[in-house]
Amino acid sequence: MTRGQGLYEFTSDINDWLASQKVQTGLLTVFCRHTSASLLVQENADPTVQHDIKAYFSRIAPEDGPYIHNYEGSDDMPAHLKTALTQVQLSIPIVTGSLVLGTWQGVYLFEHRVRPHRREIVLHVIGE
Amino acid sequence: MTRGQGLYEFTSDINDWLASQKVQTGLLTVFCRHTSASLLVQENADPTVQHDIKAYFSRIAPEDGPYIHNYEGSDDMPAHLKTALTQVQLSIPIVTGSLVLGTWQGVYLFEHRVRPHRREIVLHVIGE
């Protein structure tokens, strides 16, 4: 459940799920089942990075663009564009039971709609 | 075979191929073997979304940019940029024989060249 536009880190949720799968070597795939929210790997040390990313995407995909599609409001089409500019799928190798994320990398759900939404993320692992 | 710039949905082609593979659990990877066409997961309900996406990318990667590379015409370099802004690879988990795509998600080939092109997409599955 998101609380409006912004980045929501869920790296620890992924790690908890992965621990329950007892996979030592393999590939974890994260898949976001939406077209108005997406995934990002970004710095998890300084919150101003997340602020600047959110502000930047709102500048390059503004609500007042010349869009035809606006059934769900002025944040509708910008949400699709921000999803297109980022991605809905992310795969991360697993080595000795852990994701190979870098020291500063966190996995984020990037919510593009203004109002809160319930979002579904699929976690999938291949390995042994 | 594409018919100029735009989004071409091929979700049903993927599903047909997947059905022939008889994989119940696994990971499907879609790979686009080009640098001037790419892949997108986007809303498949309202065609105006596809129109707005195409128009948006032509605004942020315009044909009249200060490019050096233009051997194949004014749509050459914008095609590379649009490919860089989206992606050429997409992996989707398979659960109980079906892709975990969301209700509104379709898989599209995003053609960035003006003239028709023959495009090669590789489908690959891991699972059982």
Add this chain to the structure above:
Amino acid sequence: MTRGQGLYEFTSDINDWLASQKVQTGLLTVFCRHTSASLLVQENADPTVQHDIKAYFSRIAPEDGPYIHNYEGSDDMPAHLKTALTQVQLSIPIVTGSLVLGTWQGVYLFEHRVRPHRREIVLHVIGE
């Protein structure tokens, strides 16, 4: 080790590593463990494409933007934005021992920081 902003092709390094793994059919995943450098699949024939891509991303994510986060200098936040606009993960199917890359496709590390950096890329393969 990168030598400032730009695209560094490492397709042959990947191919060399893959040859040592003796995998005939499978999936190779390339993962970049950073938030200020990313991965791109792009044309490897004409170097002007790489020049234009680098220049384009510096135009759409300029150093003089209204950023809050700038601890590491004016190229800090643009580096995070360029990473968000591209990707840190890439998976490529392997068929008969080779990557299914298209004729003109090369795999690049896209360095977004001005000063040289040591970068870590994880290569991971599933298959047999």
